[in-house]
Amino acid sequence: MDRPPSDIEALIELMARLPGLGPRSARRAVLRMIKKRGQLLQPLSEAMVKVAATARECVNCGNVGTSELCAICADPRRETGEICVVEDVADLWAMERSQVFKGRYHVLGGTLSALDAVGPDELRIPRLVDRAKTEEAREVILALNATIDGQTTAHYIAGELEALGVRVTSLAQGVPIGGELDYLDDGTITAALNARKSL
Amino acid sequence: MDRPPSDIEALIELMARLPGLGPRSARRAVLRMIKKRGQLLQPLSEAMVKVAATARECVNCGNVGTSELCAICADPRRETGEICVVEDVADLWAMERSQVFKGRYHVLGGTLSALDAVGPDELRIPRLVDRAKTEEAREVILALNATIDGQTTAHYIAGELEALGVRVTSLAQGVPIGGELDYLDDGTITAALNARKSL
Structure with a gap:
């Protein structure tokens, strides 16, 4: 052959x-x-x-860049006291495309996973706690995927940050813009109903 | 951003x-x-x-290789008088994986298409006619895809080769090995029934 x-x-x-x-x-x-x-x-x-x-990893946040600090960490205008925690760089890019977040990021590089033996040390979580202290963050926004592993990781991080007195928030869950109820799963509808707001 | x-x-x-x-x-x-x-x-x-x-194209057959002639065209054992005509190199590799064809190939580089303005000269068809003459081919096997464009191309090539007195054949159409009738389209079942053979 x-x-x-x-x-x-x-x-x-x-x-x-x-x-x-x-x-x-x-x-x-x-x-x-x-x-x-x-x-x-x-x-x-x-x-x-x-x-x-x-290409190299930003030593501060784990973003991909071409120097020791990525363009976001090197930009003083983005020192807003807000740190947005994402699972990976693709999520960071997705957030940036929406152009709504003006602060800095922290890329975990995955989620906690008992099955895959991924613990907090593999995920730059200690580094996040350090940053929250040294950068005197006012708010840490958890923009993790709405999966089981993502939510487990969010809870763990919230616990780690509790002692620092920093405000910890997460992205709202609900009906996506343009979404039709008929096509949504039960979990999303339940979450959207529970988080309903008055007009 | x-x-x-x-x-x-x-x-x-x-x-x-x-x-x-x-x-x-x-x-x-x-x-x-x-x-x-x-x-x-x-x-x-x-x-x-x-x-x-x-990487470069074989000048003789259009296969991909690392020298002027590809490994198949350079191998005298494959000079069997049979030329198998395929649409592209991926099809040639698929034929080779089956290890059943021992002759040489001719890669068209596509199919005739009125919509995409692909005519015979774009497809190395003149070169195929040349080869059938100079290599004194006994048989040209058309292994083109069973699509409309593939079959149109097959008919056109058969017409071009008619005057040379070379035998022109095409792959059999029918039920694929392991195929279940219930999952097959009507066209395949019709073709398989029309080409039925006695046991």
């Missing part, structure tokens, strides 16, 4: 390890790259070399 | 152009790469640089 040349096969195997890609879509992606060498493969390989050389 | 650093953003944009990835999955893929720099980002960037430098 003739297999793809070994360089190409190695590339396919690596691509297949990315989230959202399997062996078949990795093959398709690599063939598309080779077909569009000038527009896709060359620029991609250059972009990757660049990112591999420059 | 703080956006991802521009190098990372450029990488995300390029990744989002790959088939099967959108902006969201490209962001996830890039974050995973950065997280696993040693196991993923570094090897990926090296593999891409290598492939960008070495």
